Amino acid sequence: MEQNRRDFLRIIAGVGALTLGGAPNAMGDVTTLRGYPDQYGVLVDTTVCVGCRRCEWACKEWNKLPGQQTLKAYEQDRVIFEKLRRTDASTYTVVNRFPNPRDAARPIYVKKQCMHCYEPGCASSCFVKAFTKRPEGAVTYDASLCVGCRYCMAACPFDIPAYQYYDPWTPEVTKCTFCFDRIKKEGGVPACAAICPVETMTFGKRTDLISLAHKKIRDNPGRYVNHVYGENEVGGTSWLYLSSVPFSMIGFRADLGTVPIPTYSKPFLSLVSPVFIVIPALAMGFYSFKKRRDQIAREELREALEKKEKK
Amino acid sequence: MDAITAAEFRPTWVQEKLLLGMTFKDYLRSNFTPFNAVAAAILAVGIPVILYRLIYGLGPSTNLSDNNPWGIWIGFDMLCGVALAAGGFVVGTAVHLLGMKEYGFLFRPAVLTGFLGYLFAIIALTFDLGRYYRLPYPMVVSWGVNSVLFLVAWHVALYLGCQFVEWCPAIFEWLNMKKARKIFVKATLGATIFGVCLSMLHQSALGSIFLLMPEKLHPLWYSEYIPLWFFMSAVVGGVVMVIIESAASHRIFASQIEHDEPGHLDGVTLGLGKAAAVTLFAYFFMKIIGLAHGNTWGYLNTGYGYWWLLEMLGFVLLPALTFTYAVQNHLVKLVRAVAVWTAFGIVLNRINHSIIAFNWHLPWELRYVPHWMEVVLTITVVTIGILTFQWIMNRMPILYDHPDFEPEEH
Numbered sequence: 001m002e003q004n005r006r007d008f009l010r011i012i013a014g015v016g017a018l019t020l021g022g023a024p025n026a027m028g029d030v031t032t033l034r035g036y037p038d039q040y041g042v043l044v045d046t047t048v049c050v051g052c053r054r055c056e057w058a059c060k061e062w063n064k065l066p067g068q069q070t071l072k073a074y075e076q077d078r079v080i081f082e083k084l085r086r087t088d089a090s091t092y093t094v095v096n097r098f099p100n101p102r103d104a105a106r107p108i109y110v111k112k113q114c115m116h117c118y119e120p121g122c123a124s125s126c127f128v129k130a131f132t133k134r135p136e137g138a139v140t141y142d143a144s145l146c147v148g149c150r151y152c153m154a155a156c157p158f159d160i161p162a163y164q165y166y167d168p169w170t171p172e173v174t175k176c177t178f179c180f181d182r183i184k185k186e187g188g189v190p191a192c193a194a195i196c197p198v199e200t201m202t203f204g205k206r207t208d209l210i211s212l213a214h215k216k217i218r219d220n221p222g223r224y225v226n227h228v229y230g231e232n233e234v235g236g237t238s239w240l241y242l243s244s245v246p247f248s249m250i251g252f253r254a255d256l257g258t259v260p261i262p263t264y265s266k267p268f269l270s271l272v273s274p275v276f277i278v279i280p281a282l283a284m285g286f287y288s289f290k291k292r293r294d295q296i297a298r299e300e301l302r303e304a305l306e307k308k309e310k311k
Numbered sequence: 312m313d314a315i316t317a318a319e320f321r322p323t324w325v326q327e328k329l330l331l332g333m334t335f336k337d338y339l340r341s342n343f344t345p346f347n348a349v350a351a352a353i354l355a356v357g358i359p360v361i362l363y364r365l366i367y368g369l370g371p372s373t374n375l376s377d378n379n380p381w382g383i384w385i386g387f388d389m390l391c392g393v394a395l396a397a398g399g400f401v402v403g404t405a406v407h408l409l410g411m412k413e414y415g416f417l418f419r420p421a422v423l424t425g426f427l428g429y430l431f432a433i434i435a436l437t438f439d440l441g442r443y444y445r446l447p448y449p450m451v452v453s454w455g456v457n458s459v460l461f462l463v464a465w466h467v468a469l470y471l472g473c474q475f476v477e478w479c480p481a482i483f484e485w486l487n488m489k490k491a492r493k494i495f496v497k498a499t500l501g502a503t504i505f506g507v508c509l510s511m512l513h514q515s516a517l518g519s520i521f522l523l524m525p526e527k528l529h530p531l532w533y534s535e536y537i538p539l540w541f542f543m544s545a546v547v548g549g550v551v552m553v554i555i556e557s558a559a560s561h562r563i564f565a566s567q568i569e570h571d572e573p574g575h576l577d578g579v580t581l582g583l584g585k586a587a588a589v590t591l592f593a594y595f596f597m598k599i600i601g602l603a604h605g606n607t608w609g610y611l612n613t614g615y616g617y618w619w620l621l622e623m624l625g626f627v628l629l630p631a632l633t634f635t636y637a638v639q640n641h642l643v644k645l646v647r648a649v650a651v652w653t654a655f656g657i658v659l660n661r662i663n664h665s666i667i668a669f670n671w672h673l674p675w676e677l678r679y680v681p682h683w684m685e686v687v688l689t690i691t692v693v694t695i696g697i698l699t700f701q702w703i704m705n706r707m708p709i710l711y712d713h714p715d716f717e718p719e720e721h
Contacts, residue, residue, distance in 0.1 A: 145452065
C-alpha cells in the first residue's frame with residue numbers, strides 16, 4: 001500500500017515536471033528523506049585492520065569482477081600499498097596503507113568503498129534515476145537506465161563511482177553494491193565483512209552501530225579520536241569509520257561538512273516553476289506596454305495631422 | 312553549359328533550391344574554394360576520429376578517468392557552445408518583447424546561429440555519452456526529476472524546438488510555402504517568450520550542475536551564485552557573438568545585403584557594445600559579491616587566486632571598460648575586437664569551472680589534460696557546424712528580406 005502511494009506521488013510529481021518543463025518539488029524521493037529508520041550499516045574499525053586484503057578478494061569473487069587472483073596473491077602482495085589506490089571499473093573496494101604517527105611499526109590500513117550516503121549525491125545527480133537508496137541502506141545502480149553521462153562520478157564527494165571507459169558499446173558505472181543481494185535476505189552479511197579474519201567490520205543496524213562506535217570510543221580512552229566518520233558527514237552515511245589518528249591523515253576528506261549533497265541544488269530547483277509563471281507574465285506585460293505605447297504614438301500623430309489639415 | 316547559353320538555362324527545383332541555380336557540374340566547381348579545402352582537410356582527419364571514438368569507446372580516444380569524468384567535450388563543446396549560442400534568445404527578447412525594431416534584422420541570423428549552436432553542442436555531447444544511443448532516455452524512459460541535468464536535458468531539447476519555430480519562417484520563404492510561413496510567423500512571439508524562460512533556466516542550470524561539487528570546485532569559482540553567474544555571462548556571450556557573427560556575415564555574404572543605410576550595422580554594433588558593457592559590469596560586480604558572500608578573499612593571494620584575477624580583470628573588467636570607451640568614441644572596429652576578446656573570456660570561464668578549477672585538490676599527475684583526439688573531434692564538430700551555417704546562409708533569406716513576402720508582424 002505504502003509502495004502504491006509513493007508511486008502515485010511520483011507520477012503526480014512527474015506530471016508536474018512535464019507541464020512545467022522542469023523539476024519542481026518532486027524531490028521527495030531522495031532529498032527530503034532523513035534516512036530509513038532500519039537501514040543497515042557497517043562500522044569499520046581501522047585500528048584493527050591488518051591489511052590482508054581478503055575483503056578485496058571476497059568482493060571480486062562475489063561480484064564476479066574481472067582481474068581476480070588467488071586469495072594468497074592478495075595477502076602476499078605488499079608492493080601494491082606503495083601507491084594510494086581508488087576504486088575503478090574492476091574494483092569495488094581497495095585497502096590503502098597509511099603511516100602511523102603513533103607507532104611506525106604498525107601502519108594503518110583503511111578499506112575504501114561506497115559510503116552509501118543517507119542522501120546520495122549520485123542519486124540526486126542522475127537524470128534517469130539509475131541510483132536508488134534502498135530501505136536496507138544500500139545505494140544501488142541500475143545499468144539498464146544509465147546513459148553514461150558520468151555526472152554521478154563528478155557529484156560523489158568520496159570519488160567512488162568508476163566507469164568502464166574501455167567498453168565501447170555497453171559501458172557501465174561501477175561501484176560497491178553493499179552486497180544488496182546478500183543483505184536483503186535475512187541474516188545476510190556483505191562479502192567483505194563476512195571474510196574479515198580480525199572483525200574490522202561490524203555489520204548491523206546503523207543506529208546500533210552509532211551507539212557501538214561511541215561506546216568503543218568511551219571504553220577505550222586514547223585508542224580513538226573522538227569522531228565517528230560518516231555519522232554526520234554529508235548528512236550521514238551507512239558506512240562508519242573509527243580511527244586512532246585524525247581522519248585527514250588516513251585519506252578521508254575532513255572538509256565535506258554535514259550538509260547532504262542534494263541540498264546544494266535544492267534552492268535552484270525550487271526556482272524552476274516560478275520562472276515559468278513570473279517570466280511569461282512580465283514578458284506579456286512588457287509586450288502590452290510596447291503595443292500600447294506604439295498605438296498612442298500613432299493616434300497622437302494622426303490627431304496632429306488632422307489638426308493641421310483643419311487649419 | 313556548352314549546349315545552352317546562360318539566358319536559356321532554366322533551373323529545375325533541385326538546381327534552384329539546392330544547387331544555387333547552377334547545374335550539378337557548375338555547383339561542384341563552385342565549391343572548390345580555399346575555405347572548403349581547409350574544411351575538407353579537417354573532416355578528413357576528424358571523421359575517422361569520430362568513428363574511432365564510436366567503435367573503440369571513450370577509453371582509447373580520450374584522457375578521461377575515474378577522477379576526471381568530464382573533459383573538453385563537456386567543458387568546451389557543451390558549456391561554451393550553449394553560452395555562446397545565447398544570441399537568439401538575447402536578440403529575440405530585444406526585438407519581439409521589448410520592441411527594439413532597429414535590431415530586427417539581427418533576429419534571423421541570431422536564431423539560426425543559436426539553433427545550430429545548440430544542435431551541434433548536443434551532437435558533440437552524444438560523443439561524450441557512454442551510451443549515446445540512449446540520448447532520449449531522460450525524456451521517454453526514466454525521469455530523474457531531482458537532477459539539475461534532467462532540467463538541462465529537457466530545456467535544451469525544448470529550446471531547440473523553440474528556435475526551430477523561430478527559424479521556420481525563413482525555411483518556408485525559401486520553399487515558397489506562404490501558408491505554413493504565416494502560421495510560424497504568428498508563433499514567433501509565443502516561442503520567444505517560452506524561449507526566454509527556458510534560456511534563463513538552462514543557462515543557469517548548466518552552472519548549477521556544479522552546485523553538487525562544493526568539495527571539488529575551487530572556492531573562488533564555487534558559490535551559491537553559480538546559476539546567476541552562468542546566466543549573466545551567457546547573456547554577455549550572446550551579445551558578443553551577435554556582434555561577431557553580424558560583422559562576419561556582412562563581410563562574407565556582402566552580396567546578399569542591400570542596405571538602405573550603410574551605417575546601420577555600425578550603429579547597431581555600438582548599441583550592442585553598450586549592452587555588453589552594462590552586462591559585463593553587472594556580471595563583474597556579481598562575481599565580487601560572490602567573493603564577499605563566500606568570504607573567499609583569502610584565496611586571492613594564491614596561484615588559483617592569480618588565475619581568477621586574470622579571468623576577472625583581464626577578461627571581464629578590462630573588456631567592460633574598453634567597450635565603454637569604444638562606444639563613447641564610436642569606435643565600431645574596437646567594439647568588434649573587444650567582442651572577440653570577451654568571447655574568449657567566456658570560454659576561459661567555462662573551462663575554469665569544468666576543468667582548471669575542478670578537482671583542484673588532486674595532485675598534478677591525476678589531473679586532466681585533453682587527448683589529441685578530443686581536440687580533433689571538437690574542431691570537427693565546430694567545422695561541420697560552420698559548413699551547415701554556410702549552406703543555409705547561401706540558400707535561405709536570413710540576412711535579407713525575401714522579395715515575395717511581407718515583413719514579419721505579430
